[in-house]
Amino acid sequence: xxxxxxxxxxxxxxxxxxxxxxxxxxxxxxxxxxRRHCAATLPGCDLLICPPxxxxxxxxxxxxxxxxxxGGQDCHEAPKGAHTGDISAAMLKDAxxxxxxxxxxxxxxxxxxxxxxxxxxxxxxxxxxxAVILCVGESLAERDAxxxxxxxxxxxxxxxxxxxxxxxxxxxxxxxxxxGSGRTPKAAEIAAVHGRIRRELSGRVPDPxxxxxxxxxxxxxxxxxxxxxxxxxxxxxxGGASLVAADFWAIAQACA
Ligand code: 13P
Numbered sequence: 001x002x003x004x005x006x007x008x009x010x011x012x013x014x015x016x017x018x019x020x021x022x023x024x025x026x027x028x029x030x031x032x033x034x035r036r037h038c039a040a041t042l043p044g045c046d047l048l049i050c051p052p053x054x055x056x057x058x059x060x061x062x063x064x065x066x067x068x069x070x071g072g073q074d075c076h077e078a079p080k081g082a083h084t085g086d087i088s089a090a091m092l093k094d095a096x097x098x099x100x101x102x103x104x105x106x107x108x109x110x111x112x113x114x115x116x117x118x119x120x121x122x123x124x125x126x127x128x129x130x131a132v133i134l135c136v137g138e139s140l141a142e143r144d145a146x147x148x149x150x151x152x153x154x155x156x157x158x159x160x161x162x163x164x165x166x167x168x169x170x171x172x173x174x175x176x177x178x179x180g181s182g183r184t185p186k187a188a189e190i191a192a193v194h195g196r197i198r199r200e201l202s203g204r205v206p207d208p209x210x211x212x213x214x215x216x217x218x219x220x221x222x223x224x225x226x227x228x229x230x231x232x233x234x235x236x237x238x239g240g241a242s243l244v245a246a247d248f249w250a251i252a253q254a255c256a
Contacts, residue, residue: 012044028058030243
């Protein structure tokens with residue numbers, strides 16, 4: 001049981017978000033190195049890597065037969081059509097993805113993605129058979145104003161569509177100020193947000209205890225074990241450290 005809360009143990013998830021990094025050859029080399037580390041399924045942790053769209057097919061081929069899954073970083077809300085430069089959920093699925101990250105703070109900021117748009121994308125992802133990693137997280141100003149819990153609850157309420165469950169949904173709590181900064185919230189602050197997310201899931205999914213709630217933002221090999229020990233933390237969404245195979249592997253082992 002988890003932390004004495006009466007919650008059944010779920011397999012953790014270590015997901016690497018490569019963001020806009022890596023040409024195909026670099027991505028394949030990184031995937032092959034990771035694969036050498038990860039010969040067999042880890043006992044307590046699933047692994048997923050989310051390369052840029054141009055490298056998906058090549059990285060997917062390099063992962064064939066390995067326990068490491070492939071994910072996309074975003075998809076369009078429409079199934080197809082006149083949307084220059086965009087990529088559909090079905091295209092991600094066709095490229096070998098099982099999962100897509102949606103609502104990342106960089107997309108919310110760089111592309112002005114609203115909660116409603118993220119929700120529409122999640123509906124599209126599910127229609128194409130993809131699982132969703134839905135990202136939420138407060139800015140530094142919002143945290144300093146004491147609004148972190150309310151902001152995260154509002155993002156969740158606005159961007160989570162009905163019809164998802166523990167098999168098709170993970171939530172990633174990524175405080176915007178912790179991403180790429182080397183700073184992380186205190187354990188108690190993470191526990192408070194993850195606990196709030198878990199409560200918000202009640203009534204919105206049939207099995208709130210089964211939904212994995214990941215922490216993301218400056219997860220590194222030297223802080224991963226402490227972060228994974230926080231109540232209601234069910235894995236990590238890793239940016240920079242996922243670009244170094246040994247570091248991502250160390251984080252995955254801390255999850256397992
Ligand atoms: P860093 O691990 O580089 O802080 O990035 C976190 C993140 O944004 C993952 O989606």
